Amino acid sequence: MVGTTHSSALIPRAASAFSPRLESLTSLHRTEYSPKIFVEIVSNYMSKLNYSPRSMNADQIMKTHTYQTLLSDLAVYDIRGKWFEATCLTAATLVELPYPNHPPDVKIQMAKFNWYLLYVDDMGNKIQPDLQMFQQTFFTNQKPENKVLGGFVNNLADMYRFWDPIAANCISASGVEFVTGLLIEEEPRIQSMKISDGATSWPNFLRVKTGGAAAFAFFLFPKSMFPDISSYIQVVDDVAYITNHANDLLSYYKEALAGEMNNYVHARAHATKKDIPEALRDIADGLLAAHTRISEVLKGTAGATTYNDFMFGLLDFHFMMKRYRLGELAF
Numbered sequence: 001m002v003g004t005t006h007s008s009a010l011i012p013r014a015a016s017a018f019s020p021r022l023e024s025l026t027s028l029h030r031t032e033y034s035p036k037i038f039v040e041i042v043s044n045y046m047s048k049l050n051y052s053p054r055s056m057n058a059d060q061i062m063k064t065h066t067y068q069t070l071l072s073d074l075a076v077y078d079i080r081g082k083w084f085e086a087t088c089l090t091a092a093t094l095v096e097l098p099y100p101n102h103p104p105d106v107k108i109q110m111a112k113f114n115w116y117l118l119y120v121d122d123m124g125n126k127i128q129p130d131l132q133m134f135q136q137t138f139f140t141n142q143k144p145e146n147k148v149l150g151g152f153v154n155n156l157a158d159m160y161r162f163w164d165p166i167a168a169n170c171i172s173a174s175g176v177e178f179v180t181g182l183l184i185e186e187e188p189r190i191q192s193m194k195i196s197d198g199a200t201s202w203p204n205f206l207r208v209k210t211g212g213a214a215a216f217a218f219f220l221f222p223k224s225m226f227p228d229i230s231s232y233i234q235v236v237d238d239v240a241y242i243t244n245h246a247n248d249l250l251s252y253y254k255e256a257l258a259g260e261m262n263n264y265v266h267a268r269a270h271a272t273k274k275d276i277p278e279a280l281r282d283i284a285d286g287l288l289a290a291h292t293r294i295s296e297v298l299k300g301t302a303g304a305t306t307y308n309d310f311m312f313g314l315l316d317f318h319f320m321m322k323r324y325r326l327g328e329l330a331f
Contacts, residue, residue, distance in 0.1 A: 033276040038253050039329050041277070045249070045284040046331070049291065051312055051330065053319040058089060066107045067092035070115060073108075077148050085091065087122070091115040095318065099219060099311035101306070106162050106222045109155070116152040116217075117178055117212055124182045134179050164229045165220040170236075174215035181209030195270070203267035207248075213240035220306050235297045238290040239307070243314065250318040251285050254325040 046052065061067055067200070070088040091114035095107045124131060130146040135152070137144050144150045156175050159168040184190055186207065195202060217239035221232045248264045255263055270280035291311065298304040317325050 023173075033280075035253060035256075035329060037277050038256070038280065039331065041280050041284050042249065043331055045287065046315070048288055049055060049311070049315075051315055053326075054312070054316050056316055056320045058093075058320075061089060061093045061096055064092060064096055064165050065104055066095055066111050069108050070111055073112070074115060077151070083122070087115055087118040090128075090321075091118060093317060097316045098216075098253070098310045100309055100313060102219075102222060103224060106224070109158060109162055110219050112151075112155050113159075113175065116148070116155055117175070119148055119184060120152070120179055121173060124186060128183070128186065130177060131183060134177050138176070162222045162224070164221075164223050164227075166229055166233075167221065167223075171215045171218050174212050174218075178212040179210075179215075181206065184209060186276055195267075200271040203264055203271050207264050209249065211240075211244040213243040216240070216243045220310055221303070225306070226303065232234055232245050232298070235294045235303075235307070236295050239310070241290045242287055242294075242311065245283050245287055246314055247318070249280060249287065250315070250324060250326065252280060253329065254323065257325065 067088060070092055071085070074084070074088065091111045094114050095102075095111045099107065099110065114129075120127075120131065127146055127149070130144060130149055134144060134149060136142075144153060152175070156172040159171045161169075163171060214236070217236045220239065221229075224234055245264075251263070252265050265276065265279050265283070268274075268283070269276055272279065272282070274282070294307055295304065298307055319326050
């Protein structure tokens with residue numbers, strides 16, 4: 001992500017709770033992985049989707065109404081400088097590419113949600129006491145003392161203006177879960193715990209908490225475009241799966257270069273007792289299977305076009321953002 005230094009999550013995460021004990025497996029996994037294998041796996045995945053990276057750059061995003069509105073509306077927090085501009089750019093990009101045909105007011109609502117997640121992720125260490133109380137404020141009818149978190153609460157409440165009540169419930173719950181996921185990853189007792197060989201569900205449990213993917217999935221279907229929730233509810237879990245794991249797959253190259261192991265790919269390899277290339281291939285296969293299911297359910301509906309825009313836009317996001325370093329490879 002622009003303006004961040006974090007590991008693989010769509011809204012990136014600094015965390016180390018994925019696999020504290022995986023350092024002992026470093027030599028095994030890294031000797032079996034190479035950039036050439038990564039390119040082979042990702043190229044095969046893209047080929048089966050009939051996808052090729054499209055030309056897009058930050059200057060185009062900065063000219064959008066979404067980006068300009070973020071700069072204006074979020075100025076109320078009196079946050080200035082490169083970090084603010086970079087997070088506004090990331091938040092806007094993560095709307096303009098995957099959701100190109102959504103109404104302008106819906107785009108702004110989603111982009112603000114993205115920005116609040118970036119704020120929570122980047123500032124989490126500094127505002128941890130506020131984050132620990134964040135969910136409790138919902139049930140005690142209080143406002144967070146932190147002004148930005150108060151704005152986040154308002155943003156979550158505004159979801160009901162744009163999405164069906166059930167969808168809005170899931171979006172707002174996903175935002176709260178994102179905060180919980182950060183707290184899990186920052187908890188010293190969890191960071192230092194030994195991961196049991198029997199804890200095979202741990203990587204997926206943590207990935208769901210930290211990804212915010214349910215929100216990005218429901219974002220596809222605002223009620224002004226899709227008034228009938230039954231027309232799309234069956235694909236939401238698969239869209240969320242793709243949101244998380246396309247990021248896991250496409251983030252791995254830059255993580256391997258940095259020697260990072262505290263990520264989903266390594267945790268999955270450890271849990272399934274497979275090497276890194278096998279784990280990457282399994283992720284790619286899972287993504288293609290989810291894509292096939294979604295396409296089958298949405299075939300012949302307006303949702304099919306919206307989903308395809310999202311799928312390709314999500315991939316475009318990764319190829320556009322320099323932090324993923326995919327431009328260094330021959331795709």
